[in-house]
Amino acid sequence: MKGRLIYLIGPSGSGKDSLLDAARERLTARGVRIARRVITRSAEAVGESAEAVSHDEFDRLERSGAFAMSWRANELAYGIPLQIDQWLAAGEDVLVNGSRAYFEQARQRYPDMLTVLLSVRPEVLRQRLLKRNRETPEQIEARLARNARFEDSLDELFLLDNSGDLQESVDKLLRLIDR
Numbered sequence: 001m002k003g004r005l006i007y008l009i010g011p012s013g014s015g016k017d018s019l020l021d022a023a024r025e026r027l028t029a030r031g032v033r034i035a036r037r038v039i040t041r042s043a044e045a046v047g048e049s050a051e052a053v054s055h056d057e058f059d060r061l062e063r064s065g066a067f068a069m070s071w072r073a074n075e076l077a078y079g080i081p082l083q084i085d086q087w088l089a090a091g092e093d094v095l096v097n098g099s100r101a102y103f104e105q106a107r108q109r110y111p112d113m114l115t116v117l118l119s120v121r122p123e124v125l126r127q128r129l130l131k132r133n134r135e136t137p138e139q140i141e142a143r144l145a146r147n148a149r150f151e152d153s154l155d156e157l158f159l160l161d162n163s164g165d166l167q168e169s170v171d172k173l174l175r176l177i178d179r
């Protein structure tokens, strides 16, 4: 039996990384793998949950077929290691921190994927991005402007509002996965 891909998407600052970190133990207990992304961000900014590489190294990995999925956004490149296909083939569910712009390509490759769109009220989103303090104010405005592209353009997905308490969002995510 094949495992299921869970494709978590949402605006920058909606809380994808926070949600995955907070849910990690309970996801692991359910046998859900969390894909570790490869990102061309500094090791310092990328944290523990991803692998930082240079642009050259990223291009080399991409050319050699190391990624099941890869995309570019926000001046960065992101790759999901090919290993997820082995996990799925072995019947394990895999959760990926994905991209809205890559949604159709992901769905073509994984037609049965469960898509979860994390959302946050716009005024809360700007405040969270400013408070996170990882990007410059210009980069934050560019990320907020990017969201207009995706309004009403995505379908067949579950909405998960993360404007409130993070633990409640963890509970909602697990309920969606358990359905």
Ligand SMILES: Nc1ncnc2c1ncn2[C@@H]1O[C@H](COP(=O)(O)OP(=O)(O)O)[C@@H](O)[C@H]1O
Pocket: 010, 011, 012, 013, 014, 015, 016, 017, 018, 019, 128, 129, 131, 132, 162, 163, 164, 165, 166, 167, 169
């Ligand atoms: N439910 C929440 N309540 C309050 N702050 C949150 C919540 N979820 C995330 N945050 C904060 O919002 C900021 C953006 O979250 P992050 O996980 O980095 O988002 P993303 O990975 O989607 O860009 C972080 O500073 C994080 O601590």
Ligand SMILES: O=P(O)(O)OC[C@H]1O[C@H](OP(=O)(O)OP(=O)(O)O)[C@H](O)[C@@H]1O
Pocket: 009, 010, 011, 012, 013, 014, 016, 017, 073, 074, 078, 097, 098, 099, 100, 101, 102, 146
């Ligand atoms: O097409 P989009 O939906 O806009 O997504 C573009 C990229 O931005 C996010 O990355 P990341 O979580 O590293 O950035 P963030 O922390 O700023 O959201 C998301 O996970 C994608 O990799």
